[in-house]
Amino acid sequence: MPDAMIDSLQGLGRKALSFFERLGRAHLFLWRVLTGLPQAFARPGLLVAQLYSVGVLSMVIIVVSGLNVGMVLGLQMYNTLSDFGSEESLGQVVALSLVRELGPVVAALLFAGRAGSALTAEIGLMKATEQLAGMEMMAVDPLKRVVVPRFIAGLISMPLLAAIFSAVGVMGGYFVGVGLLGVDSGAFWSTMQSRVDWHEDVLNGIIKSVAFGFVAAWIAVFEGYDAMPTSEGVSRATTRTVVHTALAVLGLDFILTALMFGVD
Amino acid sequence: MQQTRMVEIAVGFFVACGMAALFVLAMKVSNIASIGSDDGYTSTAHCDNIGGLKVRAPVRIGGVLIGRVSNVGFDEKTYQAVVTLRIEKAYQQLPVDSSASIFTAGLLGEQYVSLEPGGADTYYKDGDSIKLTQSALVMEQLIGRFLFQKASEGTAKSEGTVK
Numbered sequence: 472m473p474d475a476m477i478d479s480l481q482g483l484g485r486k487a488l489s490f491f492e493r494l495g496r497a498h499l500f501l502w503r504v505l506t507g508l509p510q511a512f513a514r515p516g517l518l519v520a521q522l523y524s525v526g527v528l529s530m531v532i533i534v535v536s537g538l539n540v541g542m543v544l545g546l547q548m549y550n551t552l553s554d555f556g557s558e559e560s561l562g563q564v565v566a567l568s569l570v571r572e573l574g575p576v577v578a579a580l581l582f583a584g585r586a587g588s589a590l591t592a593e594i595g596l597m598k599a600t601e602q603l604a605g606m607e608m609m610a611v612d613p614l615k616r617v618v619v620p621r622f623i624a625g626l627i628s629m630p631l632l633a634a635i636f637s638a639v640g641v642m643g644g645y646f647v648g649v650g651l652l653g654v655d656s657g658a659f660w661s662t663m664q665s666r667v668d669w670h671e672d673v674l675n676g677i678i679k680s681v682a683f684g685f686v687a688a689w690i691a692v693f694e695g696y697d698a699m700p701t702s703e704g705v706s707r708a709t710t711r712t713v714v715h716t717a718l719a720v721l722g723l724d725f726i727l728t729a730l731m732f733g734v735d
Numbered sequence: 736m737q738q739t740r741m742v743e744i745a746v747g748f749f750v751a752c753g754m755a756a757l758f759v760l761a762m763k764v765s766n767i768a769s770i771g772s773d774d775g776y777t778s779t780a781h782c783d784n785i786g787g788l789k790v791r792a793p794v795r796i797g798g799v800l801i802g803r804v805s806n807v808g809f810d811e812k813t814y815q816a817v818v819t820l821r822i823e824k825a826y827q828q829l830p831v832d833s834s835a836s837i838f839t840a841g842l843l844g845e846q847y848v849s850l851e852p853g854g855a856d857t858y859y860k861d862g863d864s865i866k867l868t869q870s871a872l873v874m875e876q877l878i879g880r881f882l883f884q885k886a887s888e889g890t891a892k893s894e895g896t897v898k
Binding site for chain 2: 516519520522523526527530566570628630631632634635637638639641660663664665667668669672673677
């Protein structure tokens, strides 16, 4: 009986140790990526190729989701606002919720599903097929050649994608509110402009999306680089990327929101 | 070579879209465009009670927006609130005996400063102070005054019946 207890205690200890070991590896890895950043700009070709696969290929899902989220917001908010006879504030509600919260957060979640998983799978497969080891044999640092351009591409793409999401969402809200439900077009824009502040709302939203881009890109490349070099390991790493990014983004969003909008 | 070109064009398109979205958010969605209109003149108004008036609240004449509240302060000598109004350059001819009142847009709406033009021949200059002001209506004070009035009416009536 004591043996079983000690065994389970050992299992718990092993899990905790491997968790902290992984956390430490992730931070050491981040440090190496960050120190490799300057050299990455010396090879812009690699960065452009990654911007294409991370940013351009994510645009379709971002635009379509942004449009739909904006349209649904317009529809739902109209129903509630019309109870109070203040349909004109529709523009303000749609724009504020998109710019402050939904734009950065939903774009980051979509980004994790569309681009983060692809990054992890790509790097993980490179590791599984020993391409990374091959690069090291040729005295090419796989971190600078493979990982850093992907990390920067994620960091650059995320704020742009979030901005596209918000702008398209506002258009979607405009389309439903003004086009279908008959809110006055001038009132839609004027209430929006009177309430949405450039610094307070838009800039804070951009800061959020930069933070999310950093976290999403970091998790994606780390999971790929740290994956077990088997097909099962790559599949697990890909799943972890999506789950961990989603959790990290949602948790970080609360902290950032409390810092930006909570303290008055 | 052709393929690299296509990739670069696509990336250029993506970055341009992102920039355009940021531009739309800045110019069309937020109020950055109206911040730039800093030219104009300021005048101050002393008020007993400003209610919930906030910085950037509208200043209107006859309902037309002519400026915004640029600062709300407190005068320690007179114990009055000091509201600084920034009025746009286009509206130069405000008579010096104009009065300022703080109103509420609708029942639940935001508070704004309403100017009522007077009949004087001289106009406000930069830094002038508005003499005639009317405080914001505070609901609690209004109700309190109403109750007090009712109560005093009641005592007056009862005293009358005794005599």
